[in-house]
Amino acid sequence: MTQWLKDVWFGFYTVLVGMRITWRHLFTKPVTLQYPSVKWPLPPKSRMRLFMNYEDCIGCGQCVRACPVNCISLKTEKRPADAPPIWAATGQPIKLHVSVFDIDMSLCCYCNLCTYPCPTFCLYMTPDYEFATGNLTEHLYRFAKKDAKFLMEDPKKKAAPAEAPPAAPPNPPASPAGA
Amino acid sequence: MDATYAILVELVPEIAGWSAWAIALVSAGLPALACFTFMSLGPIIYVYAERKISAFMQDRLGPMRVGPYGVLQTIADTIKLLFKEAIFPRGVDRKLFVIAPLLVNVGAFLPFVVIPWGARLQPADLNVGVFYVSAISAISTVGLIMAGWASNNKYALFGAMRSAAQIVSYEIPSLLIILVPVMIVGSLSLQDLTLAQNGGLHHWFLFRYFPIMPVAFVCFFVAGLAETNRAPFDIPEAESELVAGFHTEYSGFFFSLFFLAEYTEMFVVSAVVSVLFLGGYLAPLPALQQIGPLPMGWFWLWFKAWSLVFVMMWLRWTLPRSRVDQLMYIAWKVLLPIALGLVVTVGGLVLWPVTAGGFPWDRYVGWPLTLLLVGFLLVVMIRALLWNKRRAGELAYPAGASAAGQVAR
Numbered sequence: 033m034t035q036w037l038k039d040v041w042f043g044f045y046t047v048l049v050g051m052r053i054t055w056r057h058l059f060t061k062p063v064t065l066q067y068p069s070v071k072w073p074l075p076p077k078s079r080m081r082l083f084m085n086y087e088d089c090i091g092c093g094q095c096v097r098a099c100p101v102n103c104i105s106l107k108t109e110k111r112p113a114d115a116p117p118i119w120a121a122t123g124q125p126i127k128l129h130v131s132v133f134d135i136d137m138s139l140c141c142y143c144n145l146c147t148y149p150c151p152t153f154c155l156y157m158t159p160d161y162e163f164a165t166g167n168l169t170e171h172l173y174r175f176a177k178k179d180a181k182f183l184m185e186d187p188k189k190k191a192a193p194a195e196a197p198p199a200a201p202p203n204p205p206a207s208p209a210g211a
Numbered sequence: 212m213d214a215t216y217a218i219l220v221e222l223v224p225e226i227a228g229w230s231a232w233a234i235a236l237v238s239a240g241l242p243a244l245a246c247f248t249f250m251s252l253g254p255i256i257y258v259y260a261e262r263k264i265s266a267f268m269q270d271r272l273g274p275m276r277v278g279p280y281g282v283l284q285t286i287a288d289t290i291k292l293l294f295k296e297a298i299f300p301r302g303v304d305r306k307l308f309v310i311a312p313l314l315v316n317v318g319a320f321l322p323f324v325v326i327p328w329g330a331r332l333q334p335a336d337l338n339v340g341v342f343y344v345s346a347i348s349a350i351s352t353v354g355l356i357m358a359g360w361a362s363n364n365k366y367a368l369f370g371a372m373r374s375a376a377q378i379v380s381y382e383i384p385s386l387l388i389i390l391v392p393v394m395i396v397g398s399l400s401l402q403d404l405t406l407a408q409n410g411g412l413h414h415w416f417l418f419r420y421f422p423i424m425p426v427a428f429v430c431f432f433v434a435g436l437a438e439t440n441r442a443p444f445d446i447p448e449a450e451s452e453l454v455a456g457f458h459t460e461y462s463g464f465f466f467s468l469f470f471l472a473e474y475t476e477m478f479v480v481s482a483v484v485s486v487l488f489l490g491g492y493l494a495p496l497p498a499l500q501q502i503g504p505l506p507m508g509w510f511w512l513w514f515k516a517w518s519l520v521f522v523m524m525w526l527r528w529t530l531p532r533s534r535v536d537q538l539m540y541i542a543w544k545v546l547l548p549i550a551l552g553l554v555v556t557v558g559g560l561v562l563w564p565v566t567a568g569g570f571p572w573d574r575y576v577g578w579p580l581t582l583l584l585v586g587f588l589l590v591v592m593i594r595a596l597l598w599n600k601r602r603a604g605e606l607a608y609p610a611g612a613s614a615a616g617q618v619a620r
Contacts, residue, residue, distance in 0.1 A: 040545055044429070050529040054268045056595045064272040 079142045080161040082135050084175040087182055088120040088154035091128035095146035095155050103139035104146060107132035118182035120152040125186075130176055137163070138171035215242050218331055242334040246323040254474040257520065258285045264521070265528045292470075295463035300363070303460060307361035311354050312461065312468035318351025319475035326482050327402050329492050329508030340401035341389050344483055345382065348438070351472060352378045355440075355447065355457050358469075362460040370456025374447030377538060378438055384546035385434035391427050391557045392416050392487045401483075405491030412585070413578040415490040420560055421576050427553050428488045430546050432519070435480035437542070439473065441523055443530035444538060451532075481519035482512060489515045 065072060074080075091108040108128040118126045147156050165171060216238040219226050226234060259274070259282065266273030274281030299305055325340040327333040337343050352375055359371020393399055395416065396407040408415050417428050437444040448456030458469045485491055492508030494500040500507060533541070 036544075040549075043541075043545075047526070047530065051525060052591070054525060054529040055591070056598050057270055058264070058267050059595055060267075060270050062267065062272045063270050066272070066275060 074159050078159060078161075079144045079157045081137060081158050081163055082140060082146070082173070083156060083158045084133055084135065085154040086130070086133065086175050086177045087180050088122070088152045089130050089133065089175075090120055090124050090126050090152055091130040092151060094149035094151070098145045098149050100143060100145065101139050101141050103136045103141075105132060105134045105136075106130065116184060118184060119186050120154070121183060121187060122152045123186065123188040124152055126182065133175040135173045135175065136171060137173060138168050215239070215334065239334075246334065247320070250320055250323065250475050250478075251471070253478060254471050255285045255289060257474040257477070258288070258470075260521075261524050261527075264524045268525075268528045289467070292467040293464055297463040297465050298460075300460050302363035304361040304363065307357050308460075309465070311358035311361055312465045312472070314354030314357060315351045315472040316354075316468055316475070318348050318354060319472040319479065321347040321350075322479045322483070325401050326479070326512070327405055327486065327492055327508075328512055329506055330402075330406075332492075332506075332509060333402060336400055336402045339399045341393060341399050341404070341483070341487070344401075344479070345386055345389065348476065348479065349378070349382065351476065354472075358461070359457040362457070364460055366453045366455075367457050367459045370447045370449075370453045370459070373453075373535065374440055374457060377440070377444065377447060377542075380539060380542035381434045381437040381444075381546070384542065384550040385431055385438065387547070387550035387554050388427050388431040388434065389487065391424070391553050394554075394558055394561050395419065401486050401491070405486055405493060408490040409493055409497075411497050412490075412495040413581045415488065415493075417488045418577045418581045418584075420557065421580050423553060423556060423560075424488065426549065427557075428484070430549050430553070431487065432484055432522075433541070434546055435484060436523060436526065437538070439476040439480055439523075441473070441477065442527035443533050445527075445532060446535055446538060449532055477520050477523055478516055481516040481523070484519055485512060485515035491515075 091106065093106050093108070096102075096104045096106045108130050111127060111129045120126055142157075144157060150156075163171075216226075216234060219238055219241070226237065229237075262284070263273040263281075274284035277284040277287050299308065322344045324334045325337050325343055327336070355374045355378075356371045359367040359369075359374075362368070392404055392407075396404050398404065398407075412418070416424050418424065440447050446456075447453075448458065450456075453459070458466055461469060490511075492512040494507060494511050499511075
């Protein structure tokens with residue numbers, strides 16, 4: 033009889049304990065984030081879609097060699113001798129004309145290895161991760177432009193005391209509009 | 212019906228001159244229509260509430276997309292369910308398969324005939340009110356077994372058998388506990404049972420004979436919960452073991468009928484518990500019974516029943532499903548002895564009242580304990596809010612991210 037009373041009381045009491053817990057959580061702030069309208073802040077070194085700033089590329093091809101899955105295809109040809117000299121924003125003279133710079137993001141494994149060797153910091157990961165498409169071929173990004181506006185004078189000569197402000201990867205270098 | 216007729220004549224005196232069949236049609240049809248509308252539209256709110264409550268209890272948001280805060284979600288779901296094809300598998304017994312959900316609904320809807328929403332706001336004041344409720348709601352068991360049998364599916368039949376065993380078991384303690392308020396009042400009519408608790412919070416049967424009636428209340432509530440096949444007693448539709456129990460083979464409109472019946476039964480059980488123990492349509496303070504010209508009885512019954520429905524949902528999202536043997540243990544070895552004890556004790560107290568002339572138990576013990584209980588509930592609620600404030604910093608968000616750090620697009 034005593035044991036029975038204890039059991040019944042224990043059963044009732046544990047129900048109350050459980051109810052107390054759920055009652056507390058009833059007023060807890062929900063942790064759900066309504067994704068498309070609200071997003072988590074991304075960590076600063078998150079690796080998402082690649083972007084290449086064509087005006088700064090010197091066509092060295094180091095990224096192509098670094099890529100473990102060969103998703104970057106690069107074609108360069110020598111600029112003619114009588115062409116006007118152009119520079120990247122970091123000060124390197126651009127000697128090669130980049131005719132093709134394609135990145136196949138459907139192959140990319142987001143290892144970030146291509147961005148480290150880039151001498152002009154023109155290849156970097158952007159925080160954009162919502163680029164799903166209905167067609168796989170749309171993941172082939174062609175960065176070579178016909179109407180690129182290159183720097184026509186040496187940025188090192190222009191700003192002699194401040195030695196070459198290298199563009200930090202998340203911030204694309206300001207496009208040289210006044211060329 | 213007579214009460215409705217009286218109200219109608221007061222409102223529109225010409226009705227008295229109508230022919231007998233027209234009067235019968237109007238005074239019986241209007242309450243029926245009102246109840247049916249209320250009950251058909253009710254589950255839209257219940258389902259939304261249940262989804263929201265379950266979500267909040269699990270720190271989620273619940274439906275948020277359809278309408279502001281997802282209020283139109285259940286309407287969308289209802290439309291979806293109604294327009295879905297009702298599939299009849301090859302092996303089913305078509306006649307029984309169609310009748311079963313209707314029969315379940317009959318058992319769920321008919322108790323509304325006697326539920327009193329006010330002194331005169333009651334479709335019919337049967338003198339066997341409580342008896343009628345428990346007899347009629349047992350019909351839905353037949354419907355469940357019929358559904359399980361007609362489905363021609365072993366899981367459906369398992370579910371039906373379990374529900375039969377469960378409802379038959381829990382009818383016994385619940386009927387015995389119904390006897391307790393009935394013995395105090397000496398009437399089965401729900402109207403009489405309600406009016407016997409007149410005079411404020413401490414006159415409710417919940418606080419009568421202090422340690423006895425709260426026990427009866429809890430036991431009756433547990434038995435009612437089991438009779439509605441709700442968690443933690445939802446073994447007839449235990450999805451982890453029986454697919455979906457008796458409604459495994461149902462789809463579309465016929466499935467939604469089962470849904471409707473379940474939520475209606477929840478409300479009926481809660482309303483009956485409110486009438487038997489919480490004073491039915493009576494206000495906690497007599498001053499609140501009528502606000503200006505507006506009688507508030509309907510609101511109080513609705514509010515009490517809704518609070519109990521909330522507790523049912525609360526329990527569902529708190530407790531795991533009980534095993535079949537635990538279910539039977541609770542019915543036969545816990546509730547039944549307690550119910551028998553209560554019947555004998557309260558019967559003795561009614562026959563030989565200990566309070567008569569002697570110690571006014573209810574005034575010196577019942578009323579302070581009522582206050583104590585209400586105060587305790589308030590303290591628990593406020594403490595829950597404080598707990599959340601205290602824990603707000605350490606909950607939910609990983610390091611580096613906070614609610615304030617969310618980026619709006």
